[in-house]
Amino acid sequence: MKAVQTRFVCSACGRVETKWLGRCPSCGAWNTFEEEKVTAAPASSKSAPAPVLDNRLKKLSEVEVSSSVRFASGMDELDRVLGGGIMRPSAVLVGGEPGIGKSTIMLQVISSCTQAGPVLYVSGEESPSQVRLRAERLKLKLEDINIFCDTRLEVLMDVIEELKPAIVVIDSLQTLSSSSVPSVPGSVNQMRTCCMALSLLAKSRNIAMFFIGHVTKDGALAGPKIVEHLVDTVLYFESAQTGVRILRSVKNRFGSVDEIGIFRMDHMGLSAVKDPSLFFISDREEGALPSGVAYTAVTEGSRTFLVEIQALTVPCKGGMPRVYSDKIDAARVNRVAAILERHASLVLSDCDTYINVAGGIKLNEVSIELALALALWSARTNTPLYGRQVCFGELSLAGEVRPVAFLERRIKASQEMGFDKVLAPAVRSQKDGSVSYCRNIKQAIMISRALRTEVSASGS
Ligand SMILES: [Zn+2]
Structure with a gap:
């Protein structure tokens, strides 16, 4: 058996180096390189979680067309960015800075999708009572939402197998950890392993799985960028003017990446801005345009x-x-x-x-x-x-x-x-x-x- 090798991965952009570097040559971030142990066998194979996919050799004509369906999320702006609704099964990454409204919008979304089947909100950051308070503030129907607060991947996967949900929201990916990986939650290795295992589970159990991922500037946590290749769709929240959020898709296996969603944020959560035509223009008196x-x-x-x-x-x-x-x-x-x-x-x-x-x-x-x-x-x-x-x-x-x-x-x-x-x-x-x-x-x-x-x- 091959000896264990070490490599260094930038937790912000995923660049791999053989030596530790102070500054990442790709993204320019400081102190983001993390040591990663690479064994001859890939880390995911020794862990149990990966469900079996149909991998027999066959003719293309024998392949069954998957019965993936789209359904409306109840938020037109989100549907538009997703390319016409939530795809099932799918794995979607929702990234953005902490406090920008990722948890709020996902709570609103699962609450409006309960007709598709059971919905599950997994919170590794907030306690159940905090989530309840938030949902009450947003005037959501509490009895329709299942909540599970645990950060252990294996326990979570058992819960999902049992509940058979249609939609799962993981808040956030950085809090999860698998016992098969020795590193701490939020590290490159943990994030990859957990994201991969849950994406595969989503595929095999026909679930729309949403991963919330925090983008942190200090590099204390690995950024969502390093798992972008493991999911079908990647959405990022940007903060525009006060109380306005823009949702942009940077990768979408099921639609174009040109669409953006524009939301207004207030105490009732996020609501869509229907007509943005004059939204990005300052209100001025007729003809009084300043220079520049x-x-x-x-x-x-x-x-x-x-x-x-x-x-x-x-x-x-x-x-x-x-x-x-x-x-x-x-x-x-x-x-x-x-x-x-x-x-x-x-x-x-x-x-x-x-x-x-x-x-x-x-x-x-x-x-x-x-x-x-x-x-x-x-x-x-x-x-x-x-x-x-x-x-x-x-x-x-x-x-x-x-x-x-x-x-x-x-x-x-x-x-x-x-x-x-x-x-x-x-x-x-x-x-x-x-x-x-x-x-x-x-x-x-x-x-x-x-x-x-x-x-x-x-x-x-
Ligand atoms: Zn980097």
Whole structure:
């Protein structure tokens, strides 16, 4: 038999190294490497929990189509992110920072799914009475929810076998431990073993299994990232503006990962924000747009809504210009600034740049680049843009404005929201009075500036 080997795993991102490192080269976290013993046989094989799956060799035509079914969770926003409802069987990871509302939403979900069968809430963090108080506060039907407070994997699996639930919520994965693994709860090894065993159990017993996983910044607990590959669907909760939560799917075996769910959080728990179209725009007086603000239309799955990008430039301190931007990737801001500097003769390399998105939603789409450029231009030149202009387009390094997906949808959404000027990438065979088409960033700035002068001239 092979000797026991040691390896080191980053508890934040799962990177494996042969030596201990102070800082993870992948995710940049400090002191996150954890020692892991690797025996010749994989750790999971010696532990009893893994239920047997049908692994006989057969023809593809003989494979029985699994009777997986979807059912509504009772929360439209969650169903949308899941790709049309909860899949059964499935294993879903729900990650997010502590206190963001993961336990609350999962308690609400199982309470509204009781028609699918027995539901089980496993709490390793809170006592049964704490969970009861929370459920009472949310006005849930207490008699429909089974609660089990234990953190031992083997005991939990027996309980699940006996109850035969339709939905199980594990709150949280980091508290579970298997007796077959020597390390402490919350370590990389424990999390993997428990997640794997319960996912397999979910498959073989037709359960929708939800794992709550805490994302901690200090790296004291292993992050949910290291079990992402073991589950079907991965959802993350983000905190946007006060009381607003965004649920984003980063992996979904049963649907697309473009959809986001937007929730408002109050004492009654999380409720859906039905119409987010103007949700991410500050309330302003008509036409009173300050410098450094530009509107753009973004698409998230089946929805299109308007977002406000804010920019601020100040003379840089200490000779090293910096970009402060956490809602838009700082590398993208730097690239757009470089394009402006080269192709629109706008000097930004002597400024510190701050970028924000109203409402706190993270933007990853390339289509926001034109609005970002115009916000930067507006901030640097102290020229407010026209208050009812929406712009979108991708910027190439050569300063061209490139077409983006869903052009029609974005134009339509902007007009529906009462924005009467749209600045869009030039495409052939387009004619619309309220839409201006631009080919490059210089032209975009010219059009915006002309529009501004025109409007203020006719307004006075
Ligand atoms: Zn790492």
